[in-house]
Amino acid sequence: GAVVSQHPSRVICKSGTSVKIECRSLDFQATTMFWYRQFPKQSLMLMATSNEGSKATYEQGVEKDKFLINHASLTLSTLTVTSAHPEDSSFYICSARGRTGGANEKLFFGSGTQLSVL
Amino acid sequence: RKEVEQDPGPFNVPEGATVAFNCTYSNSASQSFFWYRQDCRKEPKLLMSVYSSGNEDGRFTAQLNRASQYISLLIRDSKLSDSATYLCVVNRGAGFQKLVFGTGTRLLVSP
Numbered sequence: 001g002a003v004v005s006q007h008p009s010r011v012i013c014k015s016g017t018s019v020k021i022e023c024r025s026l027d028f029q030a031t032t033m034f035w036y037r038q039f040p041k042q043s044l045m046l047m048a049t050s051n052e053g054s055k056a057t058y059e060q061g062v063e064k065d066k067f068l069i070n071h072a073s074l075t076l077s078t079l080t081v082t083s084a085h086p087e088d089s090s091f092y093i094c095s096a097r098g099r100t101g102g103a104n105e106k107l108f109f110g111s112g113t114q115l116s117v118l
Numbered sequence: 119r120k121e122v123e124q125d126p127g128p129f130n131v132p133e134g135a136t137v138a139f140n141c142t143y144s145n146s147a148s149q150s151f152f153w154y155r156q157d158c159r160k161e162p163k164l165l166m167s168v169y170s171s172g173n174e175d176g177r178f179t180a181q182l183n184r185a186s187q188y189i190s191l192l193i194r195d196s197k198l199s200d201s202a203t204y205l206c207v208v209n210r211g212a213g214f215q216k217l218v219f220g221t222g223t224r225l226l227v228s229p
Contacts, residue, residue: 043219093161109161
């Protein structure tokens, strides 16, 4: 089946540094990828929708200059958390919309990245 | 009020028990509905879609009541491996653009 690969799975960084998270669709082309954030005991919250070759669409309250999204190819989207602070510590998950083997379009999730900012 | 509401639990049940989770949603324009399962610090995994006619997949039965804006999930003959958080997910638009996740209901199945 389709797989979405997300790296790294865990990252610990110092406050003020930038962290890049990659999301790759391995066996299908993903024209649209989604980035979510999940704080402990809370629901997944959509941060932004990333379309290949165009600017990402950010949800209300998400700073586009802080959370940089690049979707340069049909198989790769990256999220860069710039100047990370402890309040950015969270679980970040990507998902990709795609079709495999002529089946109906589905949503496939990456395995998530646990970011801890010290 | 949250757009998708779930009882956070935890629901503690013995193996073999039947357990039911409920979920309500506030946006009547919601188009499609799902139950996902999420293990701790892992990605959500689709358990099943939910249809008005009700649908069953093995030990799992899902039901949608559009008039009451209510979704349910029934798990029969609970297994230890069913221990997880179950997310009620509502799609407000087409193409997964507007997925709204509930906070989840935690299930703990004990021997």
